Amino acid sequence: MTKQVRVFVPTCDKYMWCMKPFSYMFNKMWSDKQQVVFGGFAPPDFSLPNNFRFFQIDTVDYPPEKWSNGMIKMLESFPDEYVILLLEDYWLNRPVDIRGVDACVEYMDGRPRVLRIDLTDDRQYAGGVFDVDTIGNYDIIETPPNTPYQMSTQAGIWRKSLLLELLEPNKTAWEVEINTAPPGNMRVLGTRQRPVTYTNALLKGKIDHKQITKIPNSMKEVIKSWIPKEMMDK
Secondary structure: OOOOOOOEEEEEOOHHHHHHHHHHHHHHHHHOOOEEEEEEEOOOOOOOOOOEEEEEEOOOOOOHHHHHHHHHHHHHOOOOOOOOOOOOOOEEOOOOOOHHHHHHHHHHHHOEEEEEEOOOOOOOOOOOOOEEEEEOOEEEOOOOOOOOOOOOOOOOEHHHHHHHHHHOOOOHHHHHHHOOOOOOOEEEEOOOOOOEEEEOEOOOEEEEEHHHHHOOHHHHHHHHOOOHHHHHHH
16 A cells, blocks of 8 residues: 555646545545545535545635646645645546555655656657666656656656646646656656556546546446536537
């Protein structure tokens, strides 16, 4: 169990409802012992599992172009050396390879210039990928500094101090991904085994119905019951 690294989930008032399906799928597919910090503005008006802690970024919701402001405030408010970053619409749909996540954390220790390790297949198919090492049964891969989406917000483990060096105020999440280029001495890694998979539930503010098909059938109906009707409309 990755007790030593907490999962951080930034959200906003509009998408706070996502934390219901997020937490349900998270505890089914990861563990109800894994600690999660979700940051937002208005506190949720529904209960969440005991391993979920709400952090109030501010009393007034930030607009999208201040997404980075909220992230900076959230990260600076906790002493964690590493954080696992997920977004509120990343609903886990397969059991997490916890040993794989632990192996990635172990690999980052003693390598202070590793900015992040991707936990999905984002780096594997980013282009220019090459193998750099193995740890246990896991292949460690790397992408060159000029590869697009080095700052991808797909699920990953981040070294918080380096992430804070790169985050600039008044940026949308998209601008952080596209326009922020880590310097060449910061490494972005991944694995060929992708320890974490999930349904990326939202597309342009609406439910991505194709993605919803990836939720296990036994859980699909309860998940759908939590989705606001206006989010289901195409």
